[in-house]
Amino acid sequence: MLIPCPHCGLRPSEEFVPKGLAEAPRPALGGRAKPDGPAWQNYLHLRDNVADHSHEYFHHALGCRSWIVVHRHTLTHEVTGATMAADFWKADKPAKGAKDAKSPTAETAEDGQ
Amino acid sequence: MADQYGFWRLLAEGLRGHTGWKPAWRDPEPKAEYDVIIIGGGGHGLSTAYYLAKNHGITNVAVLEKGYLGGGNVGRNTTIVRSNYLHTGNVLFYEKSLQLWEGLSNDLGYNVMFSPRSIINVFHSDSARDADTRRGNQMILHGADAVLLNREGIRREAPLVDVDNPRFPVYGGLKQTRAGSARHDAVAWGFARGADRRGVDLIQNCEVTGIDVRNGCVVGVQTNRGPIRAKKVGMAVAGNTSRVGKLAGLPLPIESHVLQAFVSEGLKPMLHNVITFGAGHFYISQSDKGGLVFGASLDGYNSYAQRGNLPRVEHVMEAAVSFVPAVSKVRMLRSWGGVMDMSPDGSPIIDKTPIEGLYLNAGWCYGGFKATPGSGWCFSHLIANDSPNHHIEQMRLDRFETGYVIDELGAGAQHNLH
Secondary structure, eight states, X not given: OEEEETTTEEEEGGGOEEEEEOOSOOOOOOTTSOOOHHHHHHXXXXXXXXXXXXXXXXXXXXXXXOEEEEEEETTTXXXXXXXXXXXXXXXXXXXXXXXXXXXXXXXXXXXXX | OTTOOOHHHHHHHHHTTTXXXXXXXXOOOOOSBOSEEEEOOXXXXXXXXXXXXXXXXXXXXXXXXXXXXXXXXXXXXXXXXXXXXXXXXXXXXXXXXHHHHHTHHHHHTSOOOOBOOOEEXXXXXXXXXXXXXXXXXXXHHTTOOOEEEEHHHHHHHOTTSXXXXXXXXXXXXXXXXXXXXXXXXXXHHHHHXXXXXXXXXXXXXXXXXXXXXXXXXXXXXXXXXXXXXXXXXXXXXXXXHHHHHHHTTOOBSOEEEEEEEEXXXXXXXXXXXXXXXXXXXXXXXXXXXXXXXXXXXXXXXXXXXXXXXXXXXXXXXHHHHHHOGGGGGOOEEEEEEEEEEEOTTSOOEEEEOSSXXXXXXXXXXTOTTTTHHHHHHHHHHHHHHSSOOGXXXXXXXXXXXXXXXXXXXXXXXXXXXX
């Protein structure tokens, strides 16, 4: 399996550590307000876990050490693109399964969180 | 009893050319209504149906299986049976399951070939020895058995293990003598035959396509063979838990991952126990046919494909050769992958759901096979009485929200830590 790291280009999957489905954004801490329990439960534990196109966090541990989100099909293992994790939850999230025209590219080479 | 596979029957059939055998279970058409529907005709679903009939007298039960009986993970595992767990929530349950294994062949009248050949978890450091000592004591306190072996003990039990490995020298191991392995298909078939004889309908090629919920209560399911009514529906669908849960609109704390396993060509007896490598996640045993059966951890990424990728194959072979160097000349016969229902803390869930009458049996991670009888025993109790027995009191669906997790590994309750 080859993964198109937005920073390094096409790299073998052994260089990456998968870190689970990217299905919900991390909830805001909200200052002194009481944490939003259901939002955290949704973020930490609950998963759609589809047998379809999905988005997953990978850490390019043996490469540029960026956090990226890989667009992959969980039945066929086909990889259709990848984005920097820092950019993933911003607007214009690519539709699941859509070929990511920008990937791989060095333009978005910012440090993921 | 008809169709018992005892000596006299075998002799009689041998004399008349094996013409008298009949199918071990019926192939019924689904009825319009049942008392209980179990979704999933794998090991857990079949044992649940068996114990519903045997322990609770509920025989108007259907097991709905989208493929064929025992065609999922019960036919795709490394057949290890053990109860060497640390946390009360797990060890109570798995010890109950191990006790059921010990009497299972007699109970079913079907040889499941349970072979208590012991399991040894090898450790490679002082701290790992301390952790395993604690685990062994915890097991003994909960009624299981455990023995701590030193380095000489490992040499004696498993001479082919590389005890003097320069990178990971073996310090000793924790042995559970009553653990072992069993014939995986026979377990599914034994439970299927036992359930069928008690009146349970085992319906194959019947895929559940919808779960009907009215006013928060289950009223039945939709299938590709028509609707079936039931006030109680149990899910035991392993890797497909999220997909079936979605039919009822249930968000579940499950991710599906692929786990690979391997078997070698047949060899003369060389490994007498189930042995696990403490420096990597690797386990190996030898089947009755002589093949070495072994595996390691998940591929790591989410998957519904029953096959894995080559980097994990390479990793497993490296672990095998580091641990038991003699296998370096052995040829591989087959490898396969199963879809695991991974829970955030690595422990299973057997609980009611927010929908009245819908029960969940999931989150088996990579430990589902040894749980087969215990899972059915406890899940059937939950379905029959609408309340859990003490073996599964901690295996709650809401434990990730409340924080009462069963964190066996001590790694935290988040996906991809297990």
